[in-house]
Amino acid sequence: MTTRVGVVTFPGSLDERDAQRAVKLAGAEPVALWHGDKSLRQVDAVILPGGFSYGDYLRCGAIARFSPVMETIIEEARAGLPVLGICNGFQMLCESHLLPGALTRNDHLHFICRDQRLRVENADTAWTRDYAEGDEITVPLKNGEGGYVADERTLDELEAEGRVVFRYLGGNPNGSRRDIAGVTNAAGNVVGLMPHPEHAVEALTGPTTDGLAFFTSVTTSVLRKLVA
Amino acid sequence: MLKPEILDPQGQAVQRALPRLGFDGVRDVRQGKRFELEMDGPVDDTVLDRVREMARTFLANTVIEDFDVRVEVTEEESR
Amino acid sequence: MLKPEILDPQGQAVQRALPRLGFDGVRDVRQGKRFELEMDGPVDDTVLDRVREMARTFLANTVIEDFDVRVEVTEEESR
Amino acid sequence: MPGTSPALDTVKHAASTPQTAQPWAELGLKQDEYERIREILGRRPTGAELAMYSVMWSEHCSYKSSKVHLRQFGEKAPASDALLVGIGENAGVVDVGQGYAVTFKVESHNHPSYIEPYQGAATGIGGIVRDILAMGARPVAVMDPLRFGAADHPDTRRVLPGVVAGIGGYGNCLGLPNIGGEVVFDPCYQGNPLVNALCVGVMRHEDIHLAKASGTGNKVILYGARTGGDGIGGVSVLASETFDDDGKPAKRPAVQVGDPFQEKLLIECTLEVFAEKLVAGIQDLGGAGLSCATSELASAGSGGMRVDLDAVPLRDSSLSPEEILMSESQERMCAVVEPDKVDRFLEICAKWDVIATVIGEVTDGDRLEIFWHGEQIVDVPPRTVAHEGPVYERPYARPAWQDALQADDPARLPRPADGDALRAQVLQVVASPNQAAKTWITAQYDRYVLGNTVLAQPEDSGMIRVDEETNLGVAIATDGNGRYAKLDPYAGAQLALAESYRNVAATGARPLAVTDCLNFGSPEDPAVMWQFAETTRGLADACRTLGTPVTGGNVSLYNQTGDTAIHPTPVVGVLGVIDDVTRRTPMAFAEEGQLLYLLGDTAEEFGGSAWSQVVHGHLGGLPPRVDLERERLLAEILIAASRDGMIDAAHDLSDGGLIQAVTESCLRGGKGARLVVPDGLDAFTFLFSESAGRAIVAVPRGEEVRFTDMCRARALPATRVGVIDGDAVEVQDAFTIGLAELREAHERTLPGLFA
Numbered sequence A: 001m002t003t004r005v006g007v008v009t010f011p012g013s014l015d016e017r018d019a020q021r022a023v024k025l026a027g028a029e030p031v032a033l034w035h036g037d038k039s040l041r042q043v044d045a046v047i048l049p050g051g052f053s054y055g056d057y058l059r060c061g062a063i064a065r066f067s068p069v070m071e072t073i074i075e076e077a078r079a080g081l082p083v084l085g086i087c088n089g090f091q092m093l094c095e096s097h098l099l100p101g102a103l104t105r106n107d108h109l110h111f112i113c114r115d116q117r118l119r120v121e122n123a124d125t126a127w128t129r130d131y132a133e134g135d136e137i138t139v140p141l142k143n144g145e146g147g148y149v150a151d152e153r154t155l156d157e158l159e160a161e162g163r164v165v166f167r168y169l170g171g172n173p174n175g176s177r178r179d180i181a182g183v184t185n186a187a188g189n190v191v192g193l194m195p196h197p198e199h200a201v202e203a204l205t206g207p208t209t210d211g212l213a214f215f216t217s218v219t220t221s222v223l224r225k226l227v228a
Numbered sequence B, C: 001m002l003k004p005e006i007l008d009p010q011g012q013a014v015q016r017a018l019p020r021l022g023f024d025g026v027r028d029v030r031q032g033k034r035f036e037l038e039m040d041g042p043v044d045d046t047v048l049d050r051v052r053e054m055a056r057t058f059l060a061n062t063v064i065e066d067f068d069v070r071v072e073v074t075e076e077e078s079r
Numbered sequence D: 001m002p003g004t005s006p007a008l009d010t011v012k013h014a015a016s017t018p019q020t021a022q023p024w025a026e027l028g029l030k031q032d033e034y035e036r037i038r039e040i041l042g043r044r045p046t047g048a049e050l051a052m053y054s055v056m057w058s059e060h061c062s063y064k065s066s067k068v069h070l071r072q073f074g075e076k077a078p079a080s081d082a083l084l085v086g087i088g089e090n091a092g093v094v095d096v097g098q099g100y101a102v103t104f105k106v107e108s109h110n111h112p113s114y115i116e117p118y119q120g121a122a123t124g125i126g127g128i129v130r131d132i133l134a135m136g137a138r139p140v141a142v143m144d145p146l147r148f149g150a151a152d153h154p155d156t157r158r159v160l161p162g163v164v165a166g167i168g169g170y171g172n173c174l175g176l177p178n179i180g181g182e183v184v185f186d187p188c189y190q191g192n193p194l195v196n197a198l199c200v201g202v203m204r205h206e207d208i209h210l211a212k213a214s215g216t217g218n219k220v221i222l223y224g225a226r227t228g229g230d231g232i233g234g235v236s237v238l239a240s241e242t243f244d245d246d247g248k249p250a251k252r253p254a255v256q257v258g259d260p261f262q263e264k265l266l267i268e269c270t271l272e273v274f275a276e277k278l279v280a281g282i283q284d285l286g287g288a289g290l291s292c293a294t295s296e297l298a299s300a301g302s303g304g305m306r307v308d309l310d311a312v313p314l315r316d317s318s319l320s321p322e323e324i325l326m327s328e329s330q331e332r333m334c335a336v337v338e339p340d341k342v343d344r345f346l347e348i349c350a351k352w353d354v355i356a357t358v359i360g361e362v363t364d365g366d367r368l369e370i371f372w373h374g375e376q377i378v379d380v381p382p383r384t385v386a387h388e389g390p391v392y393e394r395p396y397a398r399p400a401w402q403d404a405l406q407a408d409d410p411a412r413l414p415r416p417a418d419g420d421a422l423r424a425q426v427l428q429v430v431a432s433p434n435q436a437a438k439t440w441i442t443a444q445y446d447r448y449v450l451g452n453t454v455l456a457q458p459e460d461s462g463m464i465r466v467d468e469e470t471n472l473g474v475a476i477a478t479d480g481n482g483r484y485a486k487l488d489p490y491a492g493a494q495l496a497l498a499e500s501y502r503n504v505a506a507t508g509a510r511p512l513a514v515t516d517c518l519n520f521g522s523p524e525d526p527a528v529m530w531q532f533a534e535t536t537r538g539l540a541d542a543c544r545t546l547g548t549p550v551t552g553g554n555v556s557l558y559n560q561t562g563d564t565a566i567h568p569t570p571v572v573g574v575l576g577v578i579d580d581v582t583r584r585t586p587m588a589f590a591e592e593g594q595l596l597y598l599l600g601d602t603a604e605e606f607g608g609s610a611w612s613q614v615v616h617g618h619l620g621g622l623p624p625r626v627d628l629e630r631e632r633l634l635a636e637i638l639i640a641a642s643r644d645g646m647i648d649a650a651h652d653l654s655d656g657g658l659i660q661a662v663t664e665s666c667l668r669g670g671k672g673a674r675l676v677v678p679d680g681l682d683a684f685t686f687l688f689s690e691s692a693g694r695a696i697v698a699v700p701r702g703e704e705v706r707f708t709d710m711c712r713a714r715a716l717p718a719t720r721v722g723v724i725d726g727d728a729v730e731v732q733d734a735f736t737i738g739l740a741e742l743r744e745a746h747e748r749t750l751p752g753l754f755a
């Protein structure tokens, strides 16, 4: 049985094809989901891809968060469905309060596209199982509003509960608090990060293939859950 | 407006630039958003409550932003 | 704020989203920027003129934006 | 009409009021042009007709000054099986094999970007992307050749960051990777920055669409953004009038604001209507808006067209019919659709939240007729508006100063006296704004989106995978050197093509076709017109020799402030194809021990060089000699070596010479190089000469014999000049520069100026 991973297209989504390609390269089956449908077509996991949903107008992810598909996703995520938000998807997860904090304008005020080194801080989420804690990976980062912020108490809580999943290495690219690149919810099924693992799955087009393990991890997670 | 405890890089960039442009005496700059909504019909308390709700749940992200709603009557309009 | 004749894609995106969220009766939405400057010392006419100048030459892009300067005394401050 | 507001100027009214004075001059028309319109119509034009003719007959839309010269691109075009659609459509289409076709084009958005850098540049990207989309292709990448005034001029600090943010803001939001471009600084562009934008798109052969309206009864559908007051008069005023000395245009129409989100929806929606074969003809709306789209569609088709302007969705309900016709609101397209397909077309638009409205239909007549409130306000033969505008044979003459400029030979400039002086000049050149790393700019562009970017800046050309199964790909580079062109416009144009061609070949792709953007001063100046004539002649001749036809492009005139024109600046884009992108050749020197070979001949050529500019502030003499047969041979060798795995890295040599290329390749690979000056050359000439037709390659030791045998057999000079080694660039018997110091010099300049 292959794992079915849904990838949602919102108006203005850009990286959904890349996410689908990554899912396929990881041996799972990509399933296209549409923002206007409530149905998740029986997928085992969902990816909210990068891009500029609704032009990133108002705030990144703020308008997409109210789409019909998000209603279902919010419900299912609370019930344990693995959900990965990449960049714009991460912003949506914060806007819908599935993840704490918010993403703000990069401190240097420019869009930045670069190959970013990260440390995997938590290899026990649905999307990072195939990494080991402490692994250093390089994947593209590209955004204008990637500065992770939350109040001090929330940040302390995230640290204490091991919910910081990725941290920036080799210089903080956007002013994120405590170098945070990605976080998870308490249950570990919802993960959001600003860098783009789906752009690091082929040696030909990516800086590395370090991103592939995200997509194999979720298969592992889904299978484990079936067995459990 | 971003809450006071949240770093505001845009405001800071403006503040840093001001002395270079010859504008002194500005202690702090913060940058936020402003929405002008034009309503169908008069803005009574019910409408105003709905606008506040709209601001709270949608126009502002209250995790990091505060907001303030004001009514302006069109005839008094300041450009 | 963007001048009235200039396209405001952000305001339009917000306006289009409102009915879907159950907010009706909004005829038009325009989105602009808001700067809060905190000045050293009292804001007399000279200071205000300098702030206007700052707005005209720096804070606003008068090719496409209009602006408006208002003074608020800190004690009366509305959050 | 007593007592009413200004009466509608209907066709009937125009016919009965021949004496009414009309503002043809204010609209940019010349007296004889106005007379011709009256002659064509047999009466005075209505206000709406006058608006249409004035925008469509402007320099920007009609190419009236350049047309006679551009004809050479067709007349001298080399026979090419690859060309599926040639000059004249929105963009040319090239066959790249396996049933795929590629369309690409470069365009200018110079004047708007000076007025409002962010929006000007953003809408420049938006416009070229719609051109590519209108051909039936999915846009897959963009590039941005840019020219600014002096890097340290205060106005450059205003213009450059805005332009870069605008290109990034629009292109990133659209999801198109930016895979290359140029950034050049020169005081000659101070009041006239050049913002050129290129887009490339991919389709299957059967998906090619053309801009024509045929089939009586077919519906004309306007879809995309609502129409507002944007850029009214923009085409004639903004794009074609000289700025007065304080840089303000005479009139200030509302600046066009781009909405990349709307354009992204437009792209997806358009590709979906193409896929369902719902479109009989299509045209994007760019300069001159509806005037242009309706007259061009009708002119290229077989019948006439009838349009009801009341149906056009407006953002500003106070617009007059003339303004609606002239509006340059962005993110709009116009499609011709068979009646029974209209419902499905509108349904797909609704799915994407794109407003779509039937505004007219194709008629069996031969007139373009436009109605407003039920009254006819336009009744014209569409060809006279769109394709039969005025044509000028502008006088041209070689300027008096040209001889003196060419006689001012850089041979007289003092050269570095010893190794230390040479070392200092190397650092000075690689750190100069034109030669320094452009990362501060290109890091603001998404290069990864769509997941098919095989090469992007700072590589010699951008490369995109077209087919994931077969690894078919295309490569594109753009180049242009205004300094060379100023010294000799004929040679300058050929050098621009040669460099771009060489850049494509350096990555392993076979050059196929050309697009060009010709940026010049005022055509009313005979000296500028001579530069233009020489440039087109040079480019057309070179295209014939290299076998790469010009498929389309753009002309931007009036780039001048007062009497001072910019350097003649032909920007040439070359498209190449590569059968297997996994075979591409990158530029990085990454493997220690690999041998460096210099391909081609090096002579003492410093006219227009980076060295003469940076070290001496000098421009004079002759540009490097052009040898197109050599360029072709070099390209063949680079392509064969890439295909057969004989080289691991290649970098073309152009401005800045060999040391510039070595610096870039070493820093990219993170490895140093030890260089030896070849016999017969001095170190200075070896490092800084800008002789054309050269490249440097890295050859794995095991491939050396095979590679040098191939070069010898084909008679291409190949000289061993060094080896990849260590963490410094060392020139034997001259100097050593550590990589860290070199990197600091090369990479700090732009952040230092603009961050």
Ligand SMILES: Nc1ncnc2c1ncn2[C@@H]1O[C@H](COP(=O)(O)OP(=O)(O)O)[C@@H](O)[C@H]1O
Pocket (backbone or CB within 6 Å): D143, D144, D145, D146, D178, D179, D180, D181, D182, D183, D438, D441, D442, D456, D457, D458, D459, D460, D461, D478, D479, D503, D652, D654, D655
């Ligand atoms: N504005 C730009 N946008 C994108 N890429 C750029 C831009 N300017 C320069 N580049 C890239 O930087 C690299 C170096 O540029 P350049 O020195 O002009 O190359 P070359 O001399 O080989 O043509 C190239 O890959 C080019 O595409």
Ligand SMILES: [Mg+2]
Pocket (backbone or CB within 6 Å): D459, D460, D461, D503, D652, D654
């Ligand atoms: Mg090059």
